[in-house]
Amino acid sequence: MQAVEISAFGAPEVLRLAQRPMPVVGAGEVLIRVRASGVNRPDVLQRSGAYPPPPGSSDLPGLEVAGVIESGDADAMAAAGLAVGDRVCALVAGGGYAEYCVAPVGQCLPVPAGFDDVQAASLPETFFTVWSNVFDRARLQPGETLLIQGGTSGIGVTAIQLAKALGARVIATAGSDEKCAACLALGADHAINYKTQDFSAVARELTDGKGVDVVLDMVAGSYVAREVECLAEDGRLVIIAVQGGVKAEFNAGLVLRRRLAITGSTLRPRPVAFKAAIAASLREKVWPLLEQGRVKPVIHSVFEASNAAQAHVLMETNQHIGKIVLTWA
Structure with a gap:
């Protein structure tokens, strides 16, 4: 063959x-x-x-x-x-x-x-990954807010659509205005250009200071600290790739006070x-x-x-x- x-x-x-x-x-x-x-x-x-x-x-x-x-x-x-x-x-x-x-x-x-x-x-690859991490591991519920890093990737376009279809609010990040428009066209409630905006600050603003319930992260590295900052109480951060590096420094005090869960997996x-x-x-x-x-x-x-x-x-x-x-x- x-x-x-x-x-x-x-x-x-x-x-x-x-x-x-x-x-x-x-x-x-x-x-x-x-x-x-x-x-x-x-x-x-x-x-x-x-x-x-x-x-x-x-x-x-x-x-x-x-x-x-x-x-x-x-x-x-x-x-x-x-x-x-x-x-x-x-x-x-x-x-x-x-x-x-x-x-x-x-x-x-x-x-x-x-x-x-x-x-x-x-x-298969994106649907198995998104289901396992967003819905099984991070337990996203209807009415909760999901922040997706890289909304126009294969994982991102799947996560946007599945989360919306199952009743969640979706904020997606992307690296250009064109890609942000694509996220919105797929159903995302908001899209953040991470090259021109601070995604953590904007996510907090969009949730009236409450923060997001779940973050789906393919970057890791320096993103982790900002993701911890924009998570709501009892929020869940799930890391599925480390394109930004394997090392991260973050405020562990926020993890304690907000009862946050940081997890990850490879399929x-x-x-x-x-x-x-x-x-x-x-x-x-x-x-x-x-x-x-x-x-x-x-x-x-x-x-x-x-x-x-x-x-x-x-x-x-x-x-x-x-x-x-x-x-x-």
Whole structure:
């Protein structure tokens, strides 16, 4: 089969199309003929040598795919209501940049009605991540206020729409007026240009001094101190990436007085059972929103898989709004 491999750690041009053996299906797994593969920030980190795949996972990049089930564990498929020939999208720990990919049955979801393969491939990584962190870990409730750092990223556009659909108030940050407008068009109640405004001060103003209930942070570093300052009593800060650095200094006194919780997670190394539980929640609570059009995929660009390097160049410019997807002939 054809696959996009990392020939050496480095710049986007180290990605190259290569021939690889077909992956072998194990117990509890399916083989998917891949029609489209989502591109995500962890793929860029893996390519640069900063984010190795978990032990036992494919060395190929790619954490989400959409396609058709070719074969698999018959009993596991039957238990999940799946069959050979079904269109699915799946979260995987690696190997998504390939014509064929193995995925645990529990991490597969049916392609939402009316969705094409590109739209379906854009869903798993961001929807699993947002659900797990914003709704499971940070326990965002209807009527609460969520601050999203990076509202036009793949994670951001998903978090804006899900939070609004489930009854929360949303404040998003972005790095340009154009991106702020995109956040508002997606449903955010307010958007803050972090390059020209102090997001912490503006968030406090927008909440009449109360502060926000939950912050979804992909930056960390120096942002943590300002996020602690703009959290309401019993507020929750959930860190899911460290693009601004791993070290932070903040006012611990505010954490005590306001009873704040600072948490974080990475999804890729978690066990299949954990991810399968997220998939079950998504199918029950989020897939109907997608099929009703209340939450929509946001696709910025589509590249043929042979042009994966160009997709990574775009990802690293941070100019995209929404998802970048690769397609396979």
